[in-house]
Amino acid sequence: MFLQRRQQLFAAMSDNSVAIFCAAEEQTRSRDTEFPFRQDSDFYYFSGFNEPSAMLLLIKHAGETRTVLFNRRKDKLAEIWQGRRLGQEQAVSNLAIDKAHAIEELGEHLHLELDGLDKVYLAQGRYPAYDQQIFAAIECLRNGLRQGFKAPKQIEDWRPIVDEMRLIKSAEEVTLMRKAGEISAAGHVRAMRSCKVGMWEYQLEAEIHHEFLMAGSRAPAYGTIVGAGDNACILHYTENESVMQDGDLVLIDAGAEYQMYAGDITRTFPVNGKFSPEQAKLYKVVLDAQLAALDMLKPGVSIYQVNQEVLNIMVRGLVELGIMQGDVAKLIEEETYKEYYMHGLGHWIGLDVHDVGDYWDVKRSRPLAEGMAITIEPGLYIPVDAEVPAAYQGVGIRIEDDVVITSTGCDILTSDVPKSIAEIEALMATS
Amino acid sequence: MFLQRRQQLFAAMSDNSVAIFCAAEEQTRSRDTEFPFRQDSDFYYFSGFNEPSAMLLLIKHAGETRTVLFNRRKDKLAEIWQGRRLGQEQAVSNLAIDKAHAIEELGEHLHLELDGLDKVYLAQGRYPAYDQQIFAAIECLRNGLRQGFKAPKQIEDWRPIVDEMRLIKSAEEVTLMRKAGEISAAGHVRAMRSCKVGMWEYQLEAEIHHEFLMAGSRAPAYGTIVGAGDNACILHYTENESVMQDGDLVLIDAGAEYQMYAGDITRTFPVNGKFSPEQAKLYKVVLDAQLAALDMLKPGVSIYQVNQEVLNIMVRGLVELGIMQGDVAKLIEEETYKEYYMHGLGHWIGLDVHDVGDYWDVKRSRPLAEGMAITIEPGLYIPVDAEVPAAYQGVGIRIEDDVVITSTGCDILTSDVPKSIAEIEALMATS
Amino acid sequence: MFLQRRQQLFAAMSDNSVAIFCAAEEQTRSRDTEFPFRQDSDFYYFSGFNEPSAMLLLIKHAGETRTVLFNRRKDKLAEIWQGRRLGQEQAVSNLAIDKAHAIEELGEHLHLELDGLDKVYLAQGRYPAYDQQIFAAIECLRNGLRQGFKAPKQIEDWRPIVDEMRLIKSAEEVTLMRKAGEISAAGHVRAMRSCKVGMWEYQLEAEIHHEFLMAGSRAPAYGTIVGAGDNACILHYTENESVMQDGDLVLIDAGAEYQMYAGDITRTFPVNGKFSPEQAKLYKVVLDAQLAALDMLKPGVSIYQVNQEVLNIMVRGLVELGIMQGDVAKLIEEETYKEYYMHGLGHWIGLDVHDVGDYWDVKRSRPLAEGMAITIEPGLYIPVDAEVPAAYQGVGIRIEDDVVITSTGCDILTSDVPKSIAEIEALMATS
Amino acid sequence: MFLQRRQQLFAAMSDNSVAIFCAAEEQTRSRDTEFPFRQDSDFYYFSGFNEPSAMLLLIKHAGETRTVLFNRRKDKLAEIWQGRRLGQEQAVSNLAIDKAHAIEELGEHLHLELDGLDKVYLAQGRYPAYDQQIFAAIECLRNGLRQGFKAPKQIEDWRPIVDEMRLIKSAEEVTLMRKAGEISAAGHVRAMRSCKVGMWEYQLEAEIHHEFLMAGSRAPAYGTIVGAGDNACILHYTENESVMQDGDLVLIDAGAEYQMYAGDITRTFPVNGKFSPEQAKLYKVVLDAQLAALDMLKPGVSIYQVNQEVLNIMVRGLVELGIMQGDVAKLIEEETYKEYYMHGLGHWIGLDVHDVGDYWDVKRSRPLAEGMAITIEPGLYIPVDAEVPAAYQGVGIRIEDDVVITSTGCDILTSDVPKSIAEIEALMATS
Numbered sequence A, B, C, D: 001m002f003l004q005r006r007q008q009l010f011a012a013m014s015d016n017s018v019a020i021f022c023a024a025e026e027q028t029r030s031r032d033t034e035f036p037f038r039q040d041s042d043f044y045y046f047s048g049f050n051e052p053s054a055m056l057l058l059i060k061h062a063g064e065t066r067t068v069l070f071n072r073r074k075d076k077l078a079e080i081w082q083g084r085r086l087g088q089e090q091a092v093s094n095l096a097i098d099k100a101h102a103i104e105e106l107g108e109h110l111h112l113e114l115d116g117l118d119k120v121y122l123a124q125g126r127y128p129a130y131d132q133q134i135f136a137a138i139e140c141l142r143n144g145l146r147q148g149f150k151a152p153k154q155i156e157d158w159r160p161i162v163d164e165m166r167l168i169k170s171a172e173e174v175t176l177m178r179k180a181g182e183i184s185a186a187g188h189v190r191a192m193r194s195c196k197v198g199m200w201e202y203q204l205e206a207e208i209h210h211e212f213l214m215a216g217s218r219a220p221a222y223g224t225i226v227g228a229g230d231n232a233c234i235l236h237y238t239e240n241e242s243v244m245q246d247g248d249l250v251l252i253d254a255g256a257e258y259q260m261y262a263g264d265i266t267r268t269f270p271v272n273g274k275f276s277p278e279q280a281k282l283y284k285v286v287l288d289a290q291l292a293a294l295d296m297l298k299p300g301v302s303i304y305q306v307n308q309e310v311l312n313i314m315v316r317g318l319v320e321l322g323i324m325q326g327d328v329a330k331l332i333e334e335e336t337y338k339e340y341y342m343h344g345l346g347h348w349i350g351l352d353v354h355d356v357g358d359y360w361d362v363k364r365s366r367p368l369a370e371g372m373a374i375t376i377e378p379g380l381y382i383p384v385d386a387e388v389p390a391a392y393q394g395v396g397i398r399i400e401d402d403v404v405i406t407s408t409g410c411d412i413l414t415s416d417v418p419k420s421i422a423e424i425e426a427l428m429a430t431s
Ligand SMILES: [Mn+2]
Pocket: A264, A375, A377, A400
């Protein structure tokens, strides 16, 4: 998988060039403790290597290609204290690398690896400390007339190339994403089963995370949102620190990360297991819109087009429920609906939950293509102080699934968790 | 609690000075997702405020004291997208602050707050971006003759003062730490109950974290270690990615963070619920040492003195088991034991798991005093390739509890989880 | 001289502290050429050492004092290419240093020199690269519990202390400043003698600089100003690129630097050797003011007080000449005169032309004291578009001398160059 | 001249790109005084603009080209205090710029000028503060999907292109360089005429600089070297602080900068006006070599080839004088001569004294071409402790002229100053 990706990138690189990828750094949580390490997605995409303090060089020189890794040296004492390291020797064999240097000797080797090349592909600005070392190496070559050095004179951002690669998922990637979707779905089912009036929001978070980790997902793909009542109207509510009240809905946005790939599911359900009539009406508006959207997905259609249909359904619904007034077309055109639906319909998903890839424009009018993975997540959020029927005030609903575009339509990766009112109520009744 | 701490610091500050505390920053996990926010311990200690992008100024001027906070402005749109903010007005009332400025206007106000003071107490180097803004403010005063400004001319590190304050825990802190200890203990009990041959190490992590979060601990205090077999010999093994084998011990080092305070417990138990005779013998050596250590704790005794007794017990044990050869006293003096016991006996614990506070020297010869909180965690780790009887190869054992020193002895905060062989085996048998 | 200064600073330092002074760095002029090296004034004040890449430590530890220098290593090849270096051995003997390290080994030694001290006196922000190395050394000590290190916890700006020291000139300094004044005066005399209608302004600069350098002044103390006609109204006109016209005045502000000490003289004279009647009238106003000011100088009087008298004379003169209208007292009070006299009366002078030292406030109300050195430089600048009699438009006049305050009055260091109309015309007539 | 250069660069740039040139910054000499401003050579080459705080953008977009300048805003008060500024309006007309923005608004405009381009040509690393602003602008575009921005993704070093341009001098440039050569020559003639036993080295510097500045050269092109006796053996001896002794030679390396172009001449002559027999012999070796070198210059010949001939002559001479022993060819091959002749034969000269341009390799084997300007400066430096006849110890001789390569040979720009022994002695006798 990683070799194939390197080949694809080599093919896109100009001759006599190098693409440089840097590993993520450990992040301090407090004092001398660190957050669990998460590798840089692009570095991982090409290396398959999961340690910090590393740099990957894909070099294309006179038509030949070679892959060079800088990584941490084996060190018995450090490994007793801080954990195992792959080292150079094993990196070469395990990761299909041509040569591995100790990162501790980056200063001695980097310029030699860059010597004679014309261009450096680099995501400049992402890791300033590595940028500095790379530019120092180039400067060293520039001043190295005496040693016969020749410095690269072009820096090109590899992101436009790599983002397009990452945008189209391979079969192997879809397999991993399907697994991420299944684990995520299991987490939501568990939450529905466990939910009781009077529980804390974070206790549903606990149920979900337990499900994730038991299934081999070492971390959530993003901060889990469990928002009951009007907490659901805060889009990135991760405090999860309220008691869930009888009669409220709870919105859960949670996804498992599996083998570096993200799941991303949102479900909204009644804390007490039964939708009130108004909740049910509003929920149905969102659900109809989401189902219609999923139905439209296929190559050639754009997120923009799908969202227009979503808007039609949702605005019509809001008018019918007396939440909005006026002409549906006009309410859409004038973007009045943004008071209740202020985010986009969905986003690319992959190694990152908000994955890389060009949307072409802010409307997201790029036609979908086979292998693209996206989320579909319409939502309605009625502020607590909105001038609408009281039963709708402070209600927030979102329904989100992950799909991969196929040659004829789409494949829903997260269908294991129910979303119809009947199914949800049935599931919650059994617990 | 926070007001009292501010009073205590004001009393230690020289007149015409300010102590500056900076909030922690959000840390990126990948692309646009972040790790769960963890406040800076010192900032929290004096502010009780849990948002990023903030700065606390404790100002003592002409004998009068005042507390000034810079924090994020209320912003309806930002709050819908990113979550609620306290804002300036509520900060003043909720946090007992005298004045709150928007952090967005730090550049306009900071130098005015520092004008006329002689000294700035600062933990320089911890937050370089804030350091820059503070020094820019001072430089602005230095050049502000025309405006009648007067710049501080001393920078003093507040860490020596604050570390001593944090070292002695108040009754309120002990209450929180006791709760952290109880939750941590419950996690370990759950792990013992859940453990089965063939489970993955990370599945025990899942059980523990579920217990923590259900009890209101929003995060582990540090990276949970679940090391079965010889993984136990890697001190900071957090991969937790092996299958646990019949006949192996598993070492778990896990602690809950409760209201910012850390618990820190280690237990070691047999994956299959029964210690083998050799495991039991080695375990008993560590347990005897740990119990003897706990027994010695009281004001006036030093960690160094306690560790000497621990060494006596453990080295004698190792010799008896045929793992070491020679004279006990000499083995201790020549530090031969460091092959099997390479870390210290324990550390301060509080807002940080490895809490601040001067140990005086590397031997940790500082006498304990009432209110100090420490861990006691002797351990033995026999490398897989050590020249010892085969049954001991690759065995790692550590037993750790958290205590607070009282006027006459100590109070064990983590006693709810069993550590005798009989109790452990009994507990595991019931599951 | 340098030893005495060190003793004086040691006396002002608290015990267990170090004062750090950094040498100036070479400044690039273009590509690989550099401006002539100018040492940092404070570094020179205490070291007497004239090379770049150096750091001076004045250490007071347990009552004992010692002086440590970091400077460039002797290096035969480097010295053939770049010039001679003093090296460590000779530094110790020539500069009365207790110990000298190679600056190339700063990283190995600096923290050891700072170990065990409480306070670092530092002009933080002046040399950011050195600041970084100093803070790295402190951080290294802070983390060096294992090695028994103890880090300083206070940073104090030495500028308030050192500025006061530099403000009062010793007899040796006055001797050097007198010499700087004499050379500067000779330059001005040469300019008066050489001046001809049709010369370029920079050619007078050439005459002055030749005089300076022939007399052993290796550089002007600041950018020489030669402004003919209305160029005189640009306060820091250093282009000096106009042809001097018949009928114009030329204002020259030029001073020699001698053994690091600055001279600073301004004279204004007619390009053709004869003042016009209006030029003479305006010139007399300034001269009267300047003479009156010099007359007032003695301990206890402030620059502010002197300037009030200068304002009286000059504003009265401007009213008499029809350049200003109204009541003299009111014109002064309302600062209307600032249109024509927009700068201060003078400034401290010493190692720097605008020397260090506290003026107390923007009015400069600090009483003068014996040993202070200042310039007295009233001026009038009538903009070319001012609504005044045409003959005064575009005329700029300044007369500046350097003085040292004595116990009873002052000693003028720059009296060798004439300033009365008669003397100037006489001198110019002889050339 | 500047327009033509811009056209030439535009032709070499790829479409949809911008080349960015940054002005030099003011350099502090001490405290608040600055060295005389020297513009960045490349910025000047394309702009003809002589102020600091400026940025030039040459933009080629969809086949169209435009030139944009950022420069300081007109500001009456600032101009009274700091000198005149061109401002935006006059920049457009005087400098043939299409648009000028205030540099104070760089942050508002720069990204808009870069929007939609593919490539930025930049000499990254030369002005880090400008680099930061440029990368901030690019980052702003990269995040500006919502505004429809498109960020450049390539950074290319313009130095390889611009260096080649600057390497070939136009007729206008040769005219300026000829003038620089003439002024430089006049300075050396003046030095020969003025030299007396007992003068200080810096006094010859004074004579030379006076000659330069009187002729309109506002600064020496580099630090003037006046080395008498064995000071001549220090290649960049600029202290010039010894008294010149009877019987010694003095080596002067000095060149005028005229309209930004450098002259670079070295002459060596007897302090007392008469070469001793040994001085004459050694001098003749160098002179013969230098004359032979000048004779060889023409298109197609390389500096390397010329230097081989110089080596032949000089090593043969050294052997004849008993300074070296052995076979000439072998002494050359083994580089034994480097003890006495350790630098190269010459260098490109132009806007910089060591001008830009690729030499191809360290031997400088690039064939010369019409329009290239170089110095020819063989030298011999006998260390004071060399094991050679005593009369040669501590003698340093260099003879340097500047030439432009013509279609058939070369044009010597600095021939106005004598170099034969007879001419020098005759000139010195007349003074
Ligand atoms: Mn989503």
